[in-house]
Amino acid sequence: MKLTDRLHSWKELPIGGIIPEGGTSRAYKTGTWRTGKKPVWHPERCIQCLFCWIYCPDDAILVTEDGKRADFDYDYCKGCGICARECPAKPEKAIEMVDELR
């Protein structure tokens, strides 16, 4: 039985709240925790230092196979804003926190 496809009834759950398979944390989209602001990436200002990738506490910054910064993974970005604070690009940062309506 796949536990992660939909919200299940109490009659369908494995006994005692066990999770009968591995790797299920991928299905838990912690990006839904984000409230108020989300980071937006401006690739034209980005200097490809990857500081944001290093500082992100949640692996929410995607990197291409050849090591280049790609866009955010909003499924897991909790909107903490550390990437925007640490971005060293000048004169304008390449990451901006913008209002997000949910």
Next chain:
Amino acid sequence: MSQVAKELMALTGNEAAAYAMRQINPDVVAAYPITPQTELMQTFAQYVADGLVDTELVTVESEHSAMSACVGAAAAGARTMTATSSQGLALMWEVLYIASGLRLPIVMCVINRALSAPINIHGDHSDAMGARDSGWIQLFCENAQEVYDNVLQAVRIAEEVFLPVMVNYDGFIISHGVEVVETLPKEVVQAFVGERKTPYKLLDVEHPITVGALDLQDYYMEHKRAQSEAMRTAMPTILKIGEDFEKLTGRRYEAIETYRLDDAELAIVALGSTCGTAKDAIDELRDEGLKAGLLKIRVFRPFPWKYIQTALRGKKAVAVMDRAEGMSAVGGPVFHEVRSCLYDLGDRPPIVNYIYGLGGRDVSIEDIKKVFNELVPIAETGKVEDFYRYLGVRE
């Protein structure tokens, strides 16, 4: 009833429990000593030391650790048992809920003892009543024979319902009183309890599982509903195991036991050793012409409300005996639940509560007869003026 070779033994209640555990031969026992449970674990530890069981005996540093070790062992698939009393059960409190929430079939003897303060080591039901909502099945024993019998049945109940089971018996009154106990041969016990079957394997690295995962707003309620269903549907399994046990021993075990109750006008409801005293009191009262009867609750969790409704329907007056002061300001816990389940009866009887026997205060035949005699005017008038009463307290 089959012809099984039985042996009569002179045992204390604790020795009866230890002997049952020896015959069950559990994989793991984790325990910490506390009066009046100590004699049980001391006897069982001797069996371990003498090589009479294969059990891994884990001597831990507290009851909190004892129950935690039991949770781990039971989750790993081991047949797991323990025992405690009073403060020890109180210290286990948070882990009791983990054992039941994880649906682990742990069997624990609770040798009922008062809770501090004031400190007291003697028998009452304060400890078990504090755990009545912890999701454990609770059985109560009247004497050492029932201790032996209920411990054997508890293993199967736990493993077939997937809920932990407490086998309760009164501290000192049962735990340290020597009685004649009819025991079964070990191979008969082994055949009765069988092999433990597990719904999953914790140590199967090819098929990893998570036990005890975080469970938030989206699923916690469904898991509690499923756990509640296990308790709500446990009774047929408990009764079936009782029938299987009766075939072996001739001794009948049901949710409740009634004694001269069918034609009784006055009834008392009780748990534990007091039921034996009440039976003698009822015999004397019957000789004196009073229609008295007893309802003994053997299975307190799941609460056998349908059986109690049927048994008490049409009685002229009922007294519920609580060996624990509930501190709810409206009577003891057994009283609450018995009175609640009578609410839906059109002809519900007048009902009163007696708090009695706290801290091991002795309960005599005369005490029980006093309760019945106080029911007489209630039966005549149908009126209850003061439902919250104490038996034998100095005013």
